[in-house]
Amino acid sequence: MPPPHPDAPEPGTRLGPHYHQCFGCGDEVEGGLRLHAEVGKDSTILAEFTVTEAHQGAPGLAHGGLLAVAFDEALGNTVGQMLREPAVTGRLETDFLRPVPVGSTLHIVGKLDGVAGRKVYASADGRLNDPDGPLALRARALFVLVDFSHFTTHGTADPRDVHPDINP
Numbered sequence: 378m379p380p381p382h383p384d385a386p387e388p389g390t391r392l393g394p395h396y397h398q399c400f401g402c403g404d405e406v407e408g409g410l411r412l413h414a415e416v417g418k419d420s421t422i423l424a425e426f427t428v429t430e431a432h433q434g435a436p437g438l439a440h441g442g443l444l445a446v447a448f449d450e451a452l453g454n455t456v457g458q459m460l461r462e463p464a465v466t467g468r469l470e471t472d473f474l475r476p477v478p479v480g481s482t483l484h485i486v487g488k489l490d491g492v493a494g495r496k497v498y499a500s501a502d503g504r505l506n507d508p509d510g511p512l513a514l515r516a517r518a519l520f521v522l523v524d525f526s527h528f529t530t531h532g533t534a535d536p537r538d539v540h541p542d543i544n545p
């Protein structure tokens with residue numbers, strides 16, 4: 378397990394969107410999750426997501442796939458902020474332990490579990506309505522470190538689109 382990158386933000390730092398049109402955290406996406414995040418202690422990322430009517434699967438309840446988006450985002454943020462290297466989700470596994478009603482806020486804590494070559498393992502817990510609330514979701518993910526060319530070759534990325542602190 379490597380230490381956090383020397384430029385990783387300090388605990389308490391509020392994190393803005395890494396991309397304004399990101400469905401998970403962007404502030405320009407109608408119906409997006411608008412996940413708010415900050416750096417926690419011990420190299421964790423704390424993220425909050427409030428479920429709205431735009432996020433339903435069954436009446437009054439959040440869609441499971443949408444909740445997985447929140448975890449993908451929080452885990453990606455954990456990897457990106459702590460390692461300061463671009464990475465993409467290779468695998469994401471989610472346990473849904475409790476229903477998440479519209480109007481509730483998920484408090485997610487993401488942490489790095491290990492790095493092996495380009496593979497980065499991370500996990501997160503999501504609690505209902507309070508950082509110490511009942512555990513509603515648990516996720517584990519494998520991210521793969523990529524060169525910045527991943528985003529220019531396969532996407533339409535321009536260096537101005539991505540977080541300025543990540544060194545490609």
Ligand SMILES: CCCCCCCCCCCC(=O)SCCNC(=O)CCNC(=O)[C@H](O)C(C)(C)COP(=O)(O)OP(=O)(O)OC[C@H]1O[C@@H](n2cnc3c(N)ncnc32)[C@H](O)[C@@H]1OP(=O)(O)O
Nearest residue numbers: 395449450453454457458465466467468494495496521540
């Ligand atoms: C401050 C900023 C904040 C930034 C905050 C950012 C938040 C963003 C949150 C959203 C993140 C996303 O949704 S990202 C979007 C969703 N994900 C994607 O689109 C990824 C699509 N997949 C790919 O492009 C590719 O498959 C890659 C890059 C993942 C891997 O391809 P590759 O580069 O050719 O590498 P490859 O050799 O295949 O794999 C490298 C190693 O990883 C392993 N590996 C690869 N995929 C898997 C897998 N699914 N399950 C298990 N293991 C895998 C391989 O076995 C290998 O292990 P070994 O042989 O070395 O042992």
